[in-house]
Amino acid sequence: MRGELTAKGKATRSRIVEGAAAVLREKGVASATLDDIMVRTRSSKSQLFHYFPAGKDELLVAVARFEADQVLEDQQPYLGRLDSWEAWSEWRDVVVKRYEDQGDQCPLGSLFMQIGRSTPGTRAIVIELMRRWQESLAAGIRALQAAGSLPADLDVDRRAASLLAAIQGGVSILLSTGRSTHLRAALDQGIDDLKHAARTTE
């Protein structure tokens, strides 16, 4: 498993990860079984254990890593260029759309609920994801500062953290209730408050 992977092997491995991700999204981590994954990815049990010797947990971690990357990627290029109010608005739309489309499937949430506390490496993935996500938001805020659209003494980190929390909360409410009202409200309110900070001292 250390680079001893043929081109064919690599292909199979990613086919499994991506297929597993789809299965997990549809059936939920709790009820998704190795058999489901085998069927979906047209692979055999030996293949599963060949590429993920430690078994299901290892596979789940791989999927988690895969999904974590997806999350940020899906917000590009907007998330990377939050340098004007228009950009923020476009990004908002993308986020809302992405999660509304996703509906009550939770690629990551459920994953970490199940293995988050058990496997140590898993938590690191979420932490890293949150860190990068928040950093992008912070960069956006700083870009607005640089453009003179926001005062320089703004507490960028707290603002970014709070925005991130707003999104997460909106998403988890969407997941459990099926309504995107809160996600929209949280994003709109968050951005509006940011705009307000442009006009008042913090």
Add this chain to the structure above:
Amino acid sequence: MRGELTAKGKATRSRIVEGAAAVLREKGVASATLDDIMVRTRSSKSQLFHYFPAGKDELLVAVARFEADQVLEDQQPYLGRLDSWEAWSEWRDVVVKRYEDQGDQCPLGSLFMQIGRSTPGTRAIVIELMRRWQESLAAGIRALQAAGSLPADLDVDRRAASLLAAIQGGVSILLSTGRSTHLRAALDQGIDDLKHAARTTE
């Protein structure tokens, strides 16, 4: 099961529900088994199925209902009296403390991740919880308006929804990363922004 419950029966039933809640919190929904619950509640399998004929799912729903009530109760009396900035501040402290103490145990979150989409009645419980929670926040905001601390043209519902999302997000980040930074940031920022609304037009 319809009122055919002896006093003893009722006692047993709630002993099971509360014990099960504890087990779920500790072991997580995914890995908690009926045996665990039997041991913890000192009951037999026949009892479990006597009080919850539909089996594990029905029990989980009962626990969900129990936990949902707890959530709001734990925030009282503060959540019910958000009529001054001091009250809001106290409430903030209670929320932060409650969830920091709780750590990465998720009484509700994990529960709904597992049975949320499957059982139809379950989703109703979360929706109802969110509704009541948000309503309390909205009542608090209106109280501030009545006291003249906030302008009358404030969009109370959006503000309340966004605050609720902030909390949920902070909590879920706390659950998956173990850090309460975001919960604190989200609450502080949310309340601060509310205070700002007192000084500027919306």
Add this chain to the structure above:
DNA sequence: CTGCGAATGGACCACCTGGTCCATCGTAGG
């Protein structure tokens, strides 16, 4: 006291699921 239904005990079962094992096939490099 007695009888009936609720409450409880605990053996028992069927099934699913993750995981193991070995035999076979494909293929790249010598």
Add this chain to the structure above:
DNA sequence: CCTACGATGGACCAGGTGGTCCATTCGCAG
């Protein structure tokens, strides 16, 4: 070509888990 090793197939297994069943005990009303 041939050989060594990765890739694949698929039977098999062991344990755990939810769920069933029946026998027994308990508690209250008549």
